[in-house]
Amino acid sequence: MTVKKFHSRAPGILFLALLLLLSLPFPLRAGNALVNGQYLRGAGQDIQLRITVASPAPSTLIVIQNLPVGTLIDSASPAFNQYNAGTGEVKWLLTRISPGSYTLSLRLSQPVSSGGISGEIRYKDPASGRLTNLPVRP
Numbered sequence: 001m002t003v004k005k006f007h008s009r010a011p012g013i014l015f016l017a018l019l020l021l022l023s024l025p026f027p028l029r030a031g032n033a034l035v036n037g038q039y040l041r042g043a044g045q046d047i048q049l050r051i052t053v054a055s056p057a058p059s060t061l062i063v064i065q066n067l068p069v070g071t072l073i074d075s076a077s078p079a080f081n082q083y084n085a086g087t088g089e090v091k092w093l094l095t096r097i098s099p100g101s102y103t104l105s106l107r108l109s110q111p112v113s114s115g116g117i118s119g120e121i122r123y124k125d126p127a128s129g130r131l132t133n134l135p136v137r138p
Contacts, residue, residue, distance in 0.1 A: 035061065035134060037121050040103070042138025043114035047106040049136065051121060055099040058123040063104060065090040066118045072109035114138040 035058065040048040051061065065080075067073075067088040073080075082091040092104060119136035 033134075034058065034125060035121055035123055035132070037063075037119060037134060037136035039119075039136065039138040042117060044111045045108045047108065047112070047117060049104045049119055051102045051104070053097055053099050053102070056126045057097045057099045058126055059095065059097060060123065061092075061094040061097055061102075062122040063092040063094060064120040064122070065092075065104070065106065066120075067106075067108070068112055068116045071112065073106055074109050075107040077105045 034054050034056075036052045036054075038050050038052075040050050047065070047067075049063070049065065051063070053061075067090060069088045070085055071088055072085070073083060073090070076090070078092065078094075080090050081093045083089070090106065094102065115138075117138060121134040121136060122131065123134075124131050
């Protein structure tokens with residue numbers, strides 16, 4: 001009777017898979033969001049949304065602020081690109097984004113409750129090209 005010896009290639013294949021995974025050209029962000037939004041003030045006449053951007057930063061952010069229908073805006077910083085009082089939707093198109101923090105501020109003619117607003121940040125991940133819609137609530 002002849003005994004044949006088999007050599008397992010599993011350790012070599014696992015090493016090759018690990019090496020391939022570690023050499024991927026994009027960062028693996030487990031638990032770390034590329035973009036984060038947080039209300040500093042989410043009620044009253046002054047609304048402030050802070051956006052924090054990590055590296056690699058997306059080139060453009062679309063920020064949507066939802067207000068109660070018919071809300072009048074006294075001022076905004078930076079200036080918004082579009083406002084529809086009929087839907088209560090304010091839009092900013094922020095370009096040439098770099099890593100760091102950005103604050104969007106609105107001064108409203110009448111106070112709003114924290115349950116009366118919400119926001120959304122849209123961006124394309126520069127590493128994967130995937131479009132992300134990030135909801136933000138006070």
